[in-house]
Amino acid sequence: MSLRISNLSVPEILPPPGISMECEPGSVTGIIGPNGAGKSTLIKALYGRMPGATGSVCLDGTELTAMRPAEQAARLAVVPQDTSSGGEYSVADMVGLARSPHLGRFGLFRGEDHERVARALAITGMSAFAERPVNRLSGGQRQLAHIARAICQDTPVILLDEPVSDLDIRHELTVLRLLQRLARQGRTILVVLHNLESAARFCDRLVLLSEGRLVSQGPPAEVLDAPTLATHYRVRARVGRDPDTHALRVSVLDAIEDADDPHARTSSPFTSSQKEETP
Known part of the structure; x- marks a missing residue:
């Protein structure tokens, strides 16, 4: 149903x-x-x-x-x-x-x-x-x-x-x-x-x-993915595949401190070299 x-x-x-x-x-x-x-x-x-x-x-x-x-x-x-x-x-x-x-x-x-x-x-x-x-x-x-x-x-x-x-x-x-x-x-x-x-x-x-x-x-x-987790959960994370379960694995590395900028929640804190891509 x-x-x-x-x-x-x-x-x-x-x-x-x-x-x-x-x-x-x-x-x-x-x-x-x-x-x-x-x-x-x-x-x-x-x-x-x-x-x-x-x-x-x-x-x-x-x-x-x-x-x-x-x-x-x-x-x-x-x-x-x-x-x-x-x-x-x-x-x-x-x-x-x-x-x-x-x-x-x-x-x-x-x-x-x-x-x-x-x-x-x-x-x-x-x-x-x-x-x-x-x-x-x-x-x-x-x-x-x-x-x-x-x-x-x-x-x-x-x-x-x-x-x-x-x-x-x-x-x-x-x-x-x-x-x-x-x-x-x-x-x-x-x-x-x-x-x-x-x-x-x-x-x-x-x-x-x-x-x-x-x-x-x-x-x-x-x-x-990492940018989404940064924007909405305010954490820096790595997203990849678990070698045993083959499901996505989310490794939270650190919290992101919000700045006074009112747009802080909608802007990614990562540089391009820091983003983790899902395989």
Whole structure:
């Protein structure tokens, strides 16, 4: 199921003409950008959690706002940045709530629903915590529980806002590989990431936001280069290929101090001899 975003704008955060992009089934699209770029705002606006947002969000040509809540929930799952919800629910019960859009008229769990809960917990490594209350999990464990919930919801589109921010490197690798695998099964994945090397390695396309505007979108090799990182992240970096993973590798060398010049953010500090080209 394709996700098409047209002129999505939020007052004072994502100014007009807003953000336009398309995410296709079978792909992982990563949203990147410096702090304050509007990444989380974009995700919230996509599923109707930003008052005043304007523009269009369509799933296979149908406006999201034209769908009933149950229809939306059957097509679109969200892993928010704030994963503090869940309270006294056990992990298994919270994950099981994701089956609601797929239950019959009496809302009764079937064997298939129990199997999907167990499978979602297993592939996120959360089976051992199935009976633990969500409010007794660590931040990283809560992230994994909410990812399990999104998987259990079994939707063709999944939105994730910084889903690996509290995870150690092993679990981050596990989750990003899982997102790749879900995409290869035909799902549409849109994920906010801070780690540029992870974004370059695991995303098929990147969307770079800066100061609320879409700066660039395309394959990682077209979006990530040293001048772009200098202009929008204000760092001096070297971009090349990792000899083992063959993905882009971003080596940050130093921060760039902004001058008083109001154009400092849009001018590259590199001389031609200093620019690193992507092979």
